Amino acid sequence: MTINGNRNEGDVVVIGGGVVGGAIALGLARSGAQVIVLDEGDVAFRASRGNFALVWVQSKGLGLPEYALWTRCSAQDWHELAAILKEEAGIDVAHSQPGGFVPCLSEAELEKRVTAMRRLHNQPGLSDFPYEILDRAETKRRLPDIGEDVVGALYSPLDGHVNSLKLFRALREASARHGVDYRPNHAVATIAPRDGGFRVSGAWGEVGAGKIVLAAGLGNARLAPMVGLKAPVRPSKGQIIVTEKTAPFLHHPMGTIRQTDEGGIMIGDSQEDRGFDTIVGQPVISVMAERAVRTFPRLAGLNVVRTWSALRVMSPDGFPIYEQSQSHPGAFVATCHSGVTLAANHVLTLAPAILAGELPAAVASFSARRFHVPVHA
Amino acid sequence: MFRSMRDAGGGTRLSFTFDGRPLSGREGDTVAASLLANGIAICRETPVSGAPRAPYCLMGVCFDCLVVIDGVGNRQGCLVPLREGMRIETQHGRRQAEEVLG
Amino acid sequence: MKAVTAIDQFEESYDLVVVGAGPAGLSAAARAAELGIGVLLVDENPAPGGQIYRAITTTPVGDREVLGADYWRGAEIVARFERAQAGYAARCTLWSIGPDETAAEGEAFEIGLSLDGRARLIGARQLILTTGAQERPFPIPGWTLPGVMTAGAAQIALKSAAIVPAGRTVLAGCGPLLYLLAGQLAAAGAEIVAVLDTTPRGNWLKAAGALPNFLRSPYLAKGLRLMAKARRSLRFVGGVTGLAAEGEGRLASARVARGDAAEIIACDTLLLHQGVIPSVNLSNAAGCAHDFDEAQHCWVPRLDNWFGSSVPGIAIAGDGAGIGGAESAALRGEIAALGAVRRLGQIDLAEGDRQAAPLRSELERALRGRRFLDLLYKPAPQFLAPPQDETIICRCEEVTAGQVRDTATRLGVTGPNQMKAFLRCGMGPCQGRLCGPTVVELIAQANGTTPAEVGYYRLRPPVKPVTLAELAALQQTEAAVKAVVR
Numbered sequence: 001m002t003i004n005g006n007r008n009e010g011d012v013v014v015i016g017g018g019v020v021g022g023a024i025a026l027g028l029a030r031s032g033a034q035v036i037v038l039d040e041g042d043v044a045f046r047a048s049r050g051n052f053a054l055v056w057v058q059s060k061g062l063g064l065p066e067y068a069l070w071t072r073c074s075a076q077d078w079h080e081l082a083a084i085l086k087e088e089a090g091i092d093v094a095h096s097q098p099g100g101f102v103p104c105l106s107e108a109e110l111e112k113r114v115t116a117m118r119r120l121h122n123q124p125g126l127s128d129f130p131y132e133i134l135d136r137a138e139t140k141r142r143l144p145d146i147g148e149d150v151v152g153a154l155y156s157p158l159d160g161h162v163n164s165l166k167l168f169r170a171l172r173e174a175s176a177r178h179g180v181d182y183r184p185n186h187a188v189a190t191i192a193p194r195d196g197g198f199r200v201s202g203a204w205g206e207v208g209a210g211k212i213v214l215a216a217g218l219g220n221a222r223l224a225p226m227v228g229l230k231a232p233v234r235p236s237k238g239q240i241i242v243t244e245k246t247a248p249f250l251h252h253p254m255g256t257i258r259q260t261d262e263g264g265i266m267i268g269d270s271q272e273d274r275g276f277d278t279i280v281g282q283p284v285i286s287v288m289a290e291r292a293v294r295t296f297p298r299l300a301g302l303n304v305v306r307t308w309s310a311l312r313v314m315s316p317d318g319f320p321i322y323e324q325s326q327s328h329p330g331a332f333v334a335t336c337h338s339g340v341t342l343a344a345n346h347v348l349t350l351a352p353a354i355l356a357g358e359l360p361a362a363v364a365s366f367s368a369r370r371f372h373v374p375v376h377a
Numbered sequence: 378m379f380r381s382m383r384d385a386g387g388g389t390r391l392s393f394t395f396d397g398r399p400l401s402g403r404e405g406d407t408v409a410a411s412l413l414a415n416g417i418a419i420c421r422e423t424p425v426s427g428a429p430r431a432p433y434c435l436m437g438v439c440f441d442c443l444v445v446i447d448g449v450g451n452r453q454g455c456l457v458p459l460r461e462g463m464r465i466e467t468q469h470g471r472r473q474a475e476e477v478l479g
Numbered sequence: 480m481k482a483v484t485a486i487d488q489f490e491e492s493y494d495l496v497v498v499g500a501g502p503a504g505l506s507a508a509a510r511a512a513e514l515g516i517g518v519l520l521v522d523e524n525p526a527p528g529g530q531i532y533r534a535i536t537t538t539p540v541g542d543r544e545v546l547g548a549d550y551w552r553g554a555e556i557v558a559r560f561e562r563a564q565a566g567y568a569a570r571c572t573l574w575s576i577g578p579d580e581t582a583a584e585g586e587a588f589e590i591g592l593s594l595d596g597r598a599r600l601i602g603a604r605q606l607i608l609t610t611g612a613q614e615r616p617f618p619i620p621g622w623t624l625p626g627v628m629t630a631g632a633a634q635i636a637l638k639s640a641a642i643v644p645a646g647r648t649v650l651a652g653c654g655p656l657l658y659l660l661a662g663q664l665a666a667a668g669a670e671i672v673a674v675l676d677t678t679p680r681g682n683w684l685k686a687a688g689a690l691p692n693f694l695r696s697p698y699l700a701k702g703l704r705l706m707a708k709a710r711r712s713l714r715f716v717g718g719v720t721g722l723a724a725e726g727e728g729r730l731a732s733a734r735v736a737r738g739d740a741a742e743i744i745a746c747d748t749l750l751l752h753q754g755v756i757p758s759v760n761l762s763n764a765a766g767c768a769h770d771f772d773e774a775q776h777c778w779v780p781r782l783d784n785w786f787g788s789s790v791p792g793i794a795i796a797g798d799g800a801g802i803g804g805a806e807s808a809a810l811r812g813e814i815a816a817l818g819a820v821r822r823l824g825q826i827d828l829a830e831g832d833r834q835a836a837p838l839r840s841e842l843e844r845a846l847r848g849r850r851f852l853d854l855l856y857k858p859a860p861q862f863l864a865p866p867q868d869e870t871i872i873c874r875c876e877e878v879t880a881g882q883v884r885d886t887a888t889r890l891g892v893t894g895p896n897q898m899k900a901f902l903r904c905g906m907g908p909c910q911g912r913l914c915g916p917t918v919v920e921l922i923a924q925a926n927g928t929t930p931a932e933v934g935y936y937r938l939r940p941p942v943k944p945v946t947l948a949e950l951a952a953l954q955q956t957e958a959a960v961k962a963v964v965r
Contacts, residue, residue, distance in 0.1 A: 039891075041893055041894060042892075042893050042894020042895065042896050042897050042933075042934055043894065043896065043934065043937065046900075048900075049896070049897075049900045109964070165900050165901065165903070168900060168901070169886075169890070169900075169901040169902075172890045172891075172901075173890060176889060176890060182890070182891045183891070184891045184892070184893045184897075185893055241947075241950075243947065244451055244471075244472065244908055245424045245471040245472070246471055246472060246473070246474050247470075247471045247472070247473050247474070249474055262903075263424060263471045265474075267947075270959075270962040270963045271962055271965060272962045279577070279578075279766075281577070281959070282575060282577055282589065282591060282600060282940075282953070283953075283954075283955060283956040283958070283959035284959045284962050284963060285950055286950050286951065286953040286954070286955055286959065287955050287959045287960050287962070287963045287964075288963055289947045289948075289950035289951040290950075290951035290952075290955065291963065291964075292947060292951075293947050293948060293951045294951075296474075298474040298475060299474060299947050300475070300946065300947055300948035300951070301449060301474070301475050301946055301947075301948060302472075302474055302946060302947050303451060303908070303944040303945065303946055304941055304944070304945055304946070304947060304950065305906070305907070305908055305910065305944075306906065306910070306939060307939050307940060307941065308939050309939075378626075378644070378645040378646060378747060378748070379636060379642040379643060379644055379645055380642060380643065380645040381641060381642055382540065382545075382637075382641045382642065382643055382667050382668060388539060403539070403640065405525075405537055405539070405640075406639070406640045407525075407639070407640075410636055410639065410640035410642060411640075413636060413640075413642060414640060414642045416645070418625050418626070418729055419625050419728075419729070423877060425875075425876060425877040426877055428623065428877070429624075429625055429728055429729065430623060430625060431625035431626065431628075431729075432628065432632065433627070433628055433629060433632060433874070434613070434614065434628075434629050434631065434632050435628075435629075435631070435632035435635040435636060436530055436613070436631065436632070436635055437523055437943075438613050438758075438909060438912050438913065439874065439909055439912070439913055440875065440907070440908040440909045441623075441874065443908075451908070453944070456523060456524075456570070458525055458570075
């Protein structure tokens, strides 16, 4: 874990120890890099602890077809990632790709979804994405437990899910076994380019590396300008309900309802622009519960064991930002709100490219320059 | 396993079943207390390992007294008063999401 | 008292809602109602009294000697409440507290109640949380076996149902409740084969400085009486340093270590107790700040001298404000009520001070000597953080001490929230009530830090079970629908 006997120098410093930072750190270490991960402590805005755990393809990429391709690539590579995590962390992250449904509770909802889906697939290069529009009868045939109010559904065989908390731990575990130096309670105050590399410091001291990766979620907005990058991300509040453990009866993930491998039913997902407020709001929870019960009336009697809210990391157009600094080569930013779906890409594709010093062509359109802001503030 | 104190006031007796066995309890007692008083040693098996459990705190904190009451799973036996004719069953592992008929 | 027995009988809003009908809640509700405030007292139990005066109005125990004079003192507290004009909802749970977004901060709250399988949101201008205490977790090998219970559970069974353990019974741990229960169970005819005392011998020295106050305290006479009664008739085993429950599928024996000496005691019931700690789940979920109290070795809410929490409009009284016992709970409840009544503008500060003055001096007297008990009965480290790796520490998710230690040291986990994400400890139905203190202790020990630095779980509503159907039936807002249906 030491380079030239100095444990405060690494090949790469990754700022952020969530699912995004954790995946990149693992990918870097698997490619042979000496990696230091700087993370915050127990209490932090952690989307990694609050996400919905879908590995989801359908409906993604309207407005940026490259995002649909990048997403599908990750969903395909997820099988390999799951195998790697089982082998290198000893953890089965319960990944499966049984196909996912989006049940709709009114004709208007269905119509809106269908229209969006058609527009999405009319974009260049996306004509071969498999999906189906199901009427009520066909939905009922495939999901016998649906309620009276379900008028139909969208379905894609590309969709799946995972146990995202096991993923989070498996990334950390595998990283630890690959010698990644993980440092909690190391909030970063400043990043300074120096001697062809970077010095990263905080109240805890200083570390240095030839490369840095900003994977600090919402923290990237503050850190990116220090190395000539932009990450204009803002919080988008999402709330989730989880019920007590239940005997298995949902065999497919839905856009907003899924049963975890442990048995709990997760119900999502709201989207609110409330700044950094993470209070669980009762009205939103009620609407989510009501829609879930209308979708699957069998859920009605289940006890809720937890609700929580977390903050998505949203860019202005909702798509990821991947970029290498032009003014300070070796500094990279990686930020997205689909860290679970994209984990396979981050471990297998993005990290090796970062170590090689050039981002893959597949993410060329994800530069923050698309927001028409000058690179230097 | 528990037994009644000798001088305990009689009170009305209620009939109920546990896993189909006919039993009786005292009106005013909770389901958990009634099971204990009838010598029931185990009320559930955990959803994680299947290990047997029995009421632990009797004050609504521990959730170890979970049982199926009249077909509804995972009810806290220590907070539910016993009623005449109650059908109480061992909670085996995860509860079932109720089937909706019709 | 006006009984509320159905969810639609609640008013839209109350001046003051008190949560928990133990001595603190009953006294707070009575005092505020006597001063003309519209009060609602909600409680999850079938009858008032809390745990200390459990079933005081309904107990089938005929012989008053069995439960003792201190128990029967609760009858007057209940009677006073019954005379007052307060609403009272039994078997009603409060599962959420949130700000009323239409009012200024601290002026009003929206609370979620559930009664008889139906939920409702109502308003509360002020809140007093009197949710009391729970027994400190006592994680030993085998503590999940049927036949092992808390001492408090046996006492609740005795008070509310007049039932006692049927076979050979062992009590183990430390603290006044353990000795009280030993006496009560013996009087009720239980077969107590041993009382295993885990009070660390070194604690006597640490507590010595607090002895003079204790000697002038009301605890003394009571404590000596309890001890003497229990010791006269029962087998007392002091200096216990290790304890495990053993058996296949149910308890068969207790394995006891006293230094290097070991003993196996065959038994049918093992009752565990190592003191009580404030129930913090509701106050934590409501956003109230808590601090780690070194003397009581537990998290307590941060309170002002009216028992107001860090959230304006929410007060916390009784043992939930820090362990003080039944007598101080009632006094704290009254002071908190005066604080709430003052914030509601019904009395001014001077009048509040005038009415509170005698209560405050009574409270000081009631708490004198508490510190001695805290120091004397502070549990030994091995009973706070089990040294055996295989010991289950999260009963719901069956997480072991070894897993927590390994995850803290090897994966760099520094707090309980990240631990929860990695191991699921605290994610089960008890919502961390029986693992939180142990998880914090284990992390502190593994990382060479303190519980205060480690922190505690961040909790969210619902803090009591509520079904999806109940939530689904609540009124919806346009903004909420917009946030979900996109």
